[in-house]
Amino acid sequence: MTFTIQITDSGDSFPCKPNEMLLLAMVRLGRKGIPVGCRNGGCGVCKVHVKSGEYSNGKMSRAHVTEQEEQDGYALACRCQPSSDLVIEVVGKMRKAVHPEQAVVIKTERGE
């Protein structure tokens, strides 16, 4: 038995085994749609908003998902274990590292 994880942003879907974190199911199948970072609840880039379905969350950084957000259906896909089909929206993103344009912004913020 598998659950179907549907990503609203792209319309893509992929299967997830029971007891499997949904991000790891996506990675294992070579699928895309959710940004992949540390895969252990620390960096926040795989943050999703669960629109429908049942799931449980493992421990994750409160810097990225507050208790209130967790109650409101936000989760990190790497710590989110479905117990039914899920419909999710991708919230997190991979931030760009320092590029020259950004470097200029930082310089400006420092008043140089």
Added chain:
Amino acid sequence: MAMTGVLRPGHVQLRVLDMDASLTHYVERMGLIETARDEQGRVYLKGWDEQDWFSVVLREADEPGMDFMAFKVDSTATLDRLEQGLREFGCKVERIPAGELKHCGERVRFDSPMGHFFELYAEKDFKGNGVGTLNPHPWPEDLKGMKVNRFDHCLLYGDDLDGSVKLFKDVLGFNETEKVMAGPNGDFQIASFLTCGMKAHDIALIRHAEKGKLHHASFLLKSWEEVLHAADIMGRYKIPIDIGPTRHGITRGRTIYFFDPSGNRNETFCDSYDWYPDHPQITWTEDELGGAIFYHNQSLNERFLSVVT
């Protein structure tokens, strides 16, 4: 080369989400050795070939990252002298009494322009490396997992790179071995590699919009074969690999990056070069940054560059 002043990285305190899962990772998989616990619930670890009591402290918290990194100095006189220099530089400095970390002497804790907290200390109890000092064997029996040799360095992300580089060079006496320059005129520094001894780096700093972030804590292995063995362990136990095994252009390290159970990035690596104070500084330019970071495939990796705790 006579070693004076700041001797080496001494310890790092990391925040973890789940202590049990973290101990499985750091002890069973990486091969660090547990040497103490304290009333706060912190767990103290060391690499087998380290002589002092601990080099890694894990603290359970609801947000991963680094609490502080510490360097050992050669004497209490040096500790006093550097404390004065830190105050004159403008750091917020506090003395933490001996024993606040078990088996560690008095520490001088200070903040830094990039937002990280660092410590200096002169004394830590001797634990030994498990093979003794009289006719020792080359390695102890019963090492686990990746058998990491020692805690080696950290790479930290923060905003005021220029300020932190100045602090390490001018106040703490570090030398900058390598730097990465960017921007339209190639005059905007985005990374610095600094040593207090003879390694290519004891700390690395990268410019980043947020203050006080940890990119990785690094542990030494002694051969490429050991790096590949570490990769096998990551496969066997499904430890998420970030990138590698590969080689860096910067520092020449042969390396693999992975994540601990709280999302803190770890590195295990081997090889580099010996650095002497009369050696010239190495400069990397933005147009060759792909190979500077990943020498084999010569291309940048957004996750490696941007995911931090």
